[in-house]
Amino acid sequence: MKKKPKKKVSVDKQSTLADLLRKHGAQIYDDLDKGNFPKFSIPSRSVSNIVYDKKIRQYILGANTAVRSSRNSSQLRSFTQLMWLAFFANRLTSQKKSSTLRDVYYSSQAFEVDFEDQAESDNIIVDLEAVLASPRESFHVFPEERSSVFGDLTIEYTVPGYQGKKTNLSDHPDGYAIGPSLTTAELIETSAEVVIAVEKGGLFTRFIEEQVDKKFKAIIVDTGGQAPRSTRTLLKRLHDELSLPVVILTDGDVYGEHIAMVIKSGSANAAHLRGLTVPDAKWVGVWATDIEKYKLPTIPMTESDIKRCHDLLKDPRYQEGIWKKELEVFLKIKRKAELEAFSKYGLTNITDKYLPHKLELAKSL
């Protein structure tokens, strides 16, 4: 039974963020008081400033920054919006409230900061992430979409009204939604030895029914397609704080392969953020080579699948190992398979045969 060293990591994080917000606020306050037009320096998120860092194995932003000045009339509105968001984030975190992208957009309307649409407010949220170098979850803006987790893991809530309350994530057979309270909870202890992330909710349920958590001493995570950032944060914490290996199981196609890659090394969209990646995570299937090997029923790749394949082959992260090899095989066979394809050999075939095989293989990857 793994126990986590007692350290209030997330609380520390919160206080640093609050300091940062206060520091920015004070700076702008002083500027205004002196009659100066305040400005923000924001790391540039333009394509030319996104580079791949081999050392930390993810995309990061280069050294370019953009200045947003309140003196420039064309930037004044977005400056005000960013200022408002910092103000709003400060309220959220200090009052321990949660919000979503959509909620932020609608909340803004009470302050007359004139977002034209949600896309504009979403963009300002990313700006603040870049300024603070923290994901939006850190200032309590969570995704709408919920993925789930199940397995023997005891957590302790930190959200108001639940502080100190503990829950074991195997207590409810539907699993637990990875929402704000779970994301901010302390990870207390677990008997699990591995984390299995699966792409699909259907398979997640099947795994629970087949007691994969018990059979393989696993925590099962449903990524619900491309893993939301809170899910990626949880995966990282399970790996970093509980030293659990993470394996990823996706559909046997190019999109599945990329879902695994984003968990492992992030996306270009989040190049301004660290702490969202699990560089040691392992993609165990379904590989293109598995299609042949397990004689899986397939469907032909579409033109967009093929184009995506070619695009990824140019990505620096796909230049070696299975990442490159599997893409090439996909391109060769031009067919793809779903995780459900294993049901051809019986509903439990995937858990009885394929999964043990792959978990074993993962150890050597």
Place this chain on the structure above:
Amino acid sequence: MSSKETFTQISPSEFFYRNRDLAGFSNPTRSLYTAVREFIENSLDACDQKGILPDVHMSIKAVDAEKPDPKQYILSVRDNGPGIESKQVPLAFGTVLYGSKFGLKQARGMFGLGATMAILYGQITTNKPLIVKSSTDGKIQDEYEMLLDIQKNKPVILKHETKEVAKAGLSLSIRLEGDYSKAGSKIRDYVYQTSLITPYATITFDDPKGDRYRYTKVVRTMPPSPTIIRPHPHGIDVETIRRMLLDTHYQIPAVDDNMILKVRKELGLANKNLSYSEIMDKTQKKWKALTRPVRTVMALMSFLKMDFEKLSKTTIEEIDIGNKKLTYWDFGESQSVSVDMDPESFYYKQLASTVQGETLTSFLSKRFQRVGPTTALKFAEFAKFKPEHRIGTMTNQELVKLTDALQSFDDFMAPDPSCLAPLGESPLEKGMQRFFEPDFLAVVQRGASAYSGFPFIIEMGIAYGGKISSRGIKVYRFANRIPLLYDEGSDVVLKVVNDTDWSRYKVKGEPPLVIVSHICSTRIPYKTVGKENVADRPEIERELKLALLSLSRKLSSFMSKRGQAEAAIKRKNLYSKYIPLIAQFCTELAGKKKEPNYKKMITEEPIVEEKT
């Protein structure tokens, strides 16, 4: 040349009566509008010619207001012009084709035909007389009531009386079938636009509903009046040449009583009746002292072999130099008589030189503008005519050849624009200022240019904003100070305006923009008989483009200044809106109680922008 065949002749009145559609009298709506135009233009032209600032009053009254349209109206137009001399009145308004405006210079109407047509139309539709009141001296006024005898093209005076008045001027009143409910807006537009292009005139219109539209004069100076000039060779056609030849070369004096009196005087035979041979003797003695018309008459007499008594009973019909025949009409016998002319006779040579006319070069330099003796010689060479070719002897083919050559010879100087009467920049500007009260106004008058031998001048004005309420570009088109109200779709001015990329001049969307375009020419190239749209001659299009270009550049610089001012206000509003918000947010973020002192940042001017 003249033929003996007879055709059924109709009088000009009869012709117009049968073809009234052509003159714009096709239906009650159109006719009422056309009559208004003709009367007002007549009045304005009359005042222009005498340098009088026009004060024109028009009224239209229904004879029976209760009746539905179309119905009878009384149209009256009164002006403060020179009036028409009493004895001329019946002819001026009682016959078609009697006018004072023959001649080459710019005028609104060409021959004064239109007003007579309106009178004719009124008479046809209501059978009521025209009432003319005219005073030339401002003391005595002649009042006529008359009808037109259409078949005879003669006035029928019903009533004539005189009375004392205080002002000179002319007043016309007719009763005619019209449809004001349909023509009303057209007529009001016409009055409005005419006032715009005639800022030195006061025009008042009392409409049938009792509403008064009054536009008082904005300027007190009149544009200089145009001079009558000779035609330019490029603008000539065969028919015009033929007419010019007729009045130069066949200057065969009418042998009427006046002429005979003159001949007797010059011969010293005022009271004596001599025989034919005695007269000719006297002629030979006195030849050198005789004037040219008398010499011609004497030459004719030498072949006719008549005395004065007999001569007074004839009229010369034709002098055929080629066939050496002289034809006259004998009233006594009621028949044509031909006599042979002896080519060896002294008198024959005298006659021939008159009839054959002057030489080509002398004809060209005397009868056309911009042609001197040198140019005339060059032209003769170009046209392959002998310079001394007598124009009176030209055949039809030669006339056609001459006309073609005149039109295509490139070395004639550009037409003389002194026959044009543009309004002038200042009156146009003042007129537009009064009518539109815009924020921006610019006018331009281009230099004279020419197409096909007809000189023209473009004047244009552009007005933006202010009290202009229309959205989108509104174009007022004028030709020779007449508004062109209809058929604007195919007009060259519209084409030029529509071809302009207005965004280049910082004019966007539906701008409150007015363009006034005035084309002055001795001949406006109208596209259609309706005379409402100007054809796109390249020379005219080019001048319009250049005029519009110079104005839109000025507009552009106005717009950018205005744009800067607007942007400054907009910026100021932006700062006033957002800086307080920033202050509010950062106060809470920084954990302060009191907001920073940002007020001076908003009120201070100007904010220098920082572009990054």
